[in-house]
Amino acid sequence: MRPAPAPGGATPGEAAGGGAGPGPGGGGRDRPGTAPAVHPDTHPGLPAAGRDSGLLGKRIAGYLVEEEIGRGGMAVVYRAFDVKLERTVALKLLAPELARNDTFRKRFAHESRVAAAIDHPHIVPVFEAGETEGVLYIAMRFVPGQDLRALLDREGPLPPVTAGRIATQVASALDAAHAHDLVHRDVKPGNILVAEGTDRDHPEHVYLTDFGLTKKSLSLTGFTTVGQFVGTLDYVAPEQISGKPVDGRCDVYSLACVVFETLTGVPPFRRDDDMALLWAHQYDPPPPLSEERAGLPEAADEVFAVALAKSPEERYGTCLEFVTELRAALARDGRAGGAGGRTSRVRSDVWQPTPPPEPPAWARPVFRSLGP
Numbered sequence: 001m002r003p004a005p006a007p008g009g010a011t012p013g014e015a016a017g018g019g020a021g022p023g024p025g026g027g028g029r030d031r032p033g034t035a036p037a038v039h040p041d042t043h044p045g046l047p048a049a050g051r052d053s054g055l056l057g058k059r060i061a062g063y064l065v066e067e068e069i070g071r072g073g074m075a076v077v078y079r080a081f082d083v084k085l086e087r088t089v090a091l092k093l094l095a096p097e098l099a100r101n102d103t104f105r106k107r108f109a110h111e112s113r114v115a116a117a118i119d120h121p122h123i124v125p126v127f128e129a130g131e132t133e134g135v136l137y138i139a140m141r142f143v144p145g146q147d148l149r150a151l152l153d154r155e156g157p158l159p160p161v162t163a164g165r166i167a168t169q170v171a172s173a174l175d176a177a178h179a180h181d182l183v184h185r186d187v188k189p190g191n192i193l194v195a196e197g198t199d200r201d202h203p204e205h206v207y208l209t210d211f212g213l214t215k216k217s218l219s220l221t222g223f224t225t226v227g228q229f230v231g232t233l234d235y236v237a238p239e240q241i242s243g244k245p246v247d248g249r250c251d252v253y254s255l256a257c258v259v260f261e262t263l264t265g266v267p268p269f270r271r272d273d274d275m276a277l278l279w280a281h282q283y284d285p286p287p288p289l290s291e292e293r294a295g296l297p298e299a300a301d302e303v304f305a306v307a308l309a310k311s312p313e314e315r316y317g318t319c320l321e322f323v324t325e326l327r328a329a330l331a332r333d334g335r336a337g338g339a340g341g342r343t344s345r346v347r348s349d350v351w352q353p354t355p356p357p358e359p360p361a362w363a364r365p366v367f368r369s370l371g372p
């Protein structure tokens, strides 16, 4: 969402620090085949995506760097060749600023170990995580295809059936992680990789990536100490914003934001500045899905009201519970959709757990009125 300063130079550390790819929604958008979100002219010092950043052909910790495949606010991802095992990998080099942050280092070490231990068909397998020349790196399976951000930018809202299939795969990955006491904390379209599926019944295979790599817990206010933007705030749960302890239900909230966007083309909350967006996550009721995209059943509104509840206690307990309810609601006829569903869980206080204070002028919605 915001440009971040990028150091020049071509050492591994500097090149990793150059990862600052703000696009619509904040994540990296610059995979081959998609338009670069950051124009080098407007961001001097940042090598254009796909251009030689100085690392191509170089060897980093046993990996031969072949091509830049994407970048986000905190890292650059390369296709690389594992010299020892003779296979292609995705090599992610994290910004040097993160290696200098003790909190991040500790969590990086812990969470990459846990993530590497999870063997799940919808979680990108991590092969190795370590540090070389002051740069933290992760070698993982190279997933050919595109991320969900690029897919949505190209195709707009997806058909409900496709959205349901993608949501189910991500939900199963998240629930598996939660069973290992691992909370993702940064579920967003840029962290959902969509590869070709195996057959007509499974047209796409979806992988979730980047466990525990969010910078949001370091600074949710928008900028880290060196002024780099933390990434998109479109999917962040209210309890993450208020700094309360988080559990798997914060991923339920973020997943619901992502699925909302997959179905409508827009995330549930859109405001013209970050403070207003944070306010909306904490206090504003989500707009009904059926108002954002005609033809979607009203029963789905009720499912999102639960999944996007401000208080984690009011949400679904697992991601698969949310997606199962949603797919059942989407399968119903739009006009008849208001009847049935999880009405028992949808109470008036789900929408506004406590009467919210009147929003100040800067927090008022800009795109549409929130009235019924």
Ligand SMILES: Nc1ncnc2c1ncn2[C@@H]1O[C@H](COP(=O)(O)OP(=O)(O)OP(=O)(O)O)[C@@H](O)[C@H]1O
Pocket: 019, 026, 027, 028, 029, 031, 069, 070, 071, 072, 073, 074, 075, 076, 077, 090, 124, 140, 141, 142, 143, 144, 146, 147, 190, 191, 193, 209, 210, 230, 231, 232
């Ligand atoms: N294992 C992988 N295989 C193939 N491409 C990948 C892989 N991991 C990441 N990518 C690509 O690299 C891009 C950049 O990833 P990165 O995690 O740095 O950024 P992001 O998730 O979009 O944003 P953020 O910095 O906020 O996390 C991703 O959007 C994705 O397209």
Ligand SMILES: [Mg+2]
Pocket: 072, 190, 191, 209, 210
């Ligand atoms: Mg990512």
